[in-house]
Amino acid sequence: MNEKKSKKGAFIALVCVAVLLALTIVLENTLDPTKNIMLFTVLKKGAVYALVASSMNLLNGFTGLFSLGQAGFMLLGAYTYAILTIPTDTRSAVYYLYGGCAINFSLPELFGGGAAGLILGVLIALILAGCVAAAVAWLIGLPVLRLKSDYLAIATLGFAEIIRAVFQWDKLGPVTNGANALKGFPTFSSFNIKGGLRLSTFVAFLLAAVCIGVILLLINSSYGRAFKAIREDEVAAEAMGINLSRHKRLSFCISSFFAGVGGGMFAMFATQAQAKTFTTAMTYEILLIVVIGGIGSISGSCIASFLYLACSEWWLRFLDTEVVLKSGFKVPLLRNGFRMVVFSIIIMVVVLFFRKGIMGDKELPDLFRARKNAKVKGGEGNG
Amino acid sequence: MAENILRLEDITMQFGGVVAVNDLSLHVDEGEIVALIGPNGAGKTTAFNCVTGVYEPTNGRVSLLGDVIVENHPQGKMKGQYLGENAGKYTQVVRHTPDQITQRGVARTFQNIRLFGALTVFENVLIAKHMRAKQNFLSAAFRLNAKEEKRMRDEAMALLKEQDLAQYKDEVAASLPYGLQRRLEIARALATNPKLLLLDEPAAGMNPQETQELTDFIRKIRGEYGLTIFMIEHHMDLVMQISDRIYVLDFGKLIAQGSPAQVQNDQRVIEAYLGVADDAEN
Ligand SMILES: Nc1ncnc2c1ncn2[C@@H]1O[C@H](COP(=O)(O)OP(=O)(O)O)[C@@H](O)[C@H]1O
Ligand SMILES: [Mg+2]
Numbered sequence: 251m252n253e254k255k256s257k258k259g260a261f262i263a264l265v266c267v268a269v270l271l272a273l274t275i276v277l278e279n280t281l282d283p284t285k286n287i288m289l290f291t292v293l294k295k296g297a298v299y300a301l302v303a304s305s306m307n308l309l310n311g312f313t314g315l316f317s318l319g320q321a322g323f324m325l326l327g328a329y330t331y332a333i334l335t336i337p338t339d340t341r342s343a344v345y346y347l348y349g350g351c352a353i354n355f356s357l358p359e360l361f362g363g364g365a366a367g368l369i370l371g372v373l374i375a376l377i378l379a380g381c382v383a384a385a386v387a388w389l390i391g392l393p394v395l396r397l398k399s400d401y402l403a404i405a406t407l408g409f410a411e412i413i414r415a416v417f418q419w420d421k422l423g424p425v426t427n428g429a430n431a432l433k434g435f436p437t438f439s440s441f442n443i444k445g446g447l448r449l450s451t452f453v454a455f456l457l458a459a460v461c462i463g464v465i466l467l468l469i470n471s472s473y474g475r476a477f478k479a480i481r482e483d484e485v486a487a488e489a490m491g492i493n494l495s496r497h498k499r500l501s502f503c504i505s506s507f508f509a510g511v512g513g514g515m516f517a518m519f520a521t522q523a524q525a526k527t528f529t530t531a532m533t534y535e536i537l538l539i540v541v542i543g544g545i546g547s548i549s550g551s552c553i554a555s556f557l558y559l560a561c562s563e564w565w566l567r568f569l570d571t572e573v574v575l576k577s578g579f580k581v582p583l584l585r586n587g588f589r590m591v592v593f594s595i596i597i598m599v600v601v602l603f604f605r606k607g608i609m610g611d612k613e614l615p616d617l618f619r620a621r622k623n624a625k626v627k628g629g630e631g632n633g
Numbered sequence: 634m635a636e637n638i639l640r641l642e643d644i645t646m647q648f649g650g651v652v653a654v655n656d657l658s659l660h661v662d663e664g665e666i667v668a669l670i671g672p673n674g675a676g677k678t679t680a681f682n683c684v685t686g687v688y689e690p691t692n693g694r695v696s697l698l699g700d701v702i703v704e705n706h707p708q709g710k711m712k713g714q715y716l717g718e719n720a721g722k723y724t725q726v727v728r729h730t731p732d733q734i735t736q737r738g739v740a741r742t743f744q745n746i747r748l749f750g751a752l753t754v755f756e757n758v759l760i761a762k763h764m765r766a767k768q769n770f771l772s773a774a775f776r777l778n779a780k781e782e783k784r785m786r787d788e789a790m791a792l793l794k795e796q797d798l799a800q801y802k803d804e805v806a807a808s809l810p811y812g813l814q815r816r817l818e819i820a821r822a823l824a825t826n827p828k829l830l831l832l833d834e835p836a837a838g839m840n841p842q843e844t845q846e847l848t849d850f851i852r853k854i855r856g857e858y859g860l861t862i863f864m865i866e867h868h869m870d871l872v873m874q875i876s877d878r879i880y881v882l883d884f885g886k887l888i889a890q891g892s893p894a895q896v897q898n899d900q901r902v903i904e905a906y907l908g909v910a911d912d913a914e915n
Contacts, residue, residue: 468770471774472782478749488730490732
């Protein structure tokens with residue numbers, strides 16, 4: 251009975267996602283993107299952050315491993331994606347400080363260029379971006395995952411900082427372009443058809459939706475249950491025959507894989523990849539999204555991602571501009587930087603008073619189910 | 634000679650200067666119900682933890698059906714600090730993690746119930762099926778082997794039905810009343826298909842009637858699942874009723890062993906257990 255219900259829930263979720271995807275196409279082709287820059291920025295960045303937050307939730311919320319390495323794995327993904335997709339003829343311009351790039355092929359060109367080459371090249375580059383992040387996670391997983399809670403957080407945070415420094419290292423310039431940005435690779439806007447449909451937001455949503463779908467499938471599989479068992483009680487999980495180190499490492503690698511893909515998508519969104527953007531502050535932003543959405547809820551992470559970005563980048567912008575009323579009265583407090591003050595207070599209130607976040611550890615279909623059950627029970631009570 | 638299903642030889646577990654288990658040797662034979670009793674802090678739970686791989690004993694050997702699963706001798710810093718006996722008798726080092734020992738057919742429950750609190754009753758039992766599932770994370774995520782998943786679910790469901798827990802299957806484990814949590818923990822252990830079941834104070838916190846039910850229950854599962862049971866218990870009436878043999882531990886040392894009647898009349902046991910023995914008679 252429960253299985254049927256969960257199948258029904260999955261079906262409803264699938265329909266919702268399809269509607270959402272269609273909506274992004276409609277929105278982008280009816281509204282003028284140049285006049286609604288903020289809306290589309292929030293939508294695209296929101297999609298990327300939703301994926302990265304979900305990947306962090308897989309590790310922190312579902313496996314109970316408190317890791318803060320997300321920005322480091324995103325960086326690995328962003329650079330992998332950029333290096334594999336910058337067109338060969340623009341490489342010398344991008345890498346001019348180092349007299350050209352050490353790697354001289356571009357995946358979209360290898361696949362014959364054009365629309366098909368672009369789609370295949372970007373897809374494969376994103377998958378490889380994830381693979382590189384996962385491979386590094388596999389390597390550092392063995393020593394790092396033996397650490398308990400706080401120590402694990404510190405170790406992964408340190409790892410992300412080291413990665414950031416390494417990628418700015420001058421000696422690696424011919425590959426990473428040193429401290430300079432990588433540019434010129436395909437972005438979300440590359441998927442807009444000239445004189446036709448604008449698909450940049452749709453592509454961002456589609457990629458994020460597919461990845462988050464895979465994360466959800468995994469969470470609802472036997473492995474997802476094993477992860478949750480580890481989160482609930484490591485000693486009991488081991489007593490049930492679950493190999494702790496193997497499963498922790500697996501969760502760490504999968505989480506990093508999707509952080510890597512998310513990093514590649516972040517590069518597509520930002521139209522450039524530069525090591526200095528993948529700071530600890532970025533990891534904290536993602537952690538906040540996870541906490542606000544609810545630790546252990548993927549739908550929470552997705553909703554919170556858009557809400558968070560809309561607040562931080564868009565809705566609170568007016569707080570940063572001074573307003574002088576017609577009477578000559580200058581509205582107090584409104585000035586550059588005030589937005590961040592208000593924003594920090596909102597976040598503090600959320601973390602202090604709504605610790606379970608928007609969704610707690612429930613997913614959207616659970617809420618509908620809970621309401622239905624409540625109605626049935628209520629009905630019985632009345633009857 | 635038939636192999637003992639479980640055999641402990643000279644097991645010593647030392648925490649710093651505290652010898653929690655001191656030179657413990659015992660055996661459990663196939664189909665038996667054997668009890669390990671002793672006052673609080675005697676080292677009973679520690680002995681279980683040495684068998685299941687949670688602790689690595691300082692010295693001694695544990696074998697399961699003739700295979701050595703744990704063996705150790707004082708090494709490194711312990712060499713100088715070792716307070717036990719039989720140093721030098723064991724030379725190999727054999728380690729297994731708790732999950733490997735569970736896969737070899739030893740299941741256990743915990744003195745302080747350790748369920749997966751936020752998961753449902755059904756999921757708690759289903760998790761036991763994960764270790765033997767023939768699928769990797771990709772085939773599991775992409776549902777490439779639906780038969781395997783269905784088999785796991787069917788087995789878990791069948792077990793819940795056998796254990797009269799089916800009606801609670803969608804309840805969150807932490808929300809169950811105490812008695813049901815105890816039963817669920819045993820059901821979860823049974824779901825790993827064990828040969829040997831270790832129960833750590835299964836009757837803790839139960840009233841006399843519940844304890845009597847538990848007594849019948851333990852006998853029943855031994856028969857139905859062909860189990861051997863090794864249990865730690867404080868309730869003397871339970872222990873005396875169902876144990877084939879009893880080992881008595883005090884301050885980490887074995888002070889008596891034998892049939893319930895023999896142990897009950899042992900002078901040292903009466904001394905160590907004075908308070909509890911009085912309770913049992915009331
Ligand atoms: N991890 C540990 N570290 C230090 N001392 C321990 C540890 N585990 C148990 N002990 C000590 O070992 C002794 C026996 O404990 P335990 O096996 O739990 O007793 P019992 O189960 O018989 O009541 C106690 O003195 C306890 O303090
Ligand atoms: Mg104990």
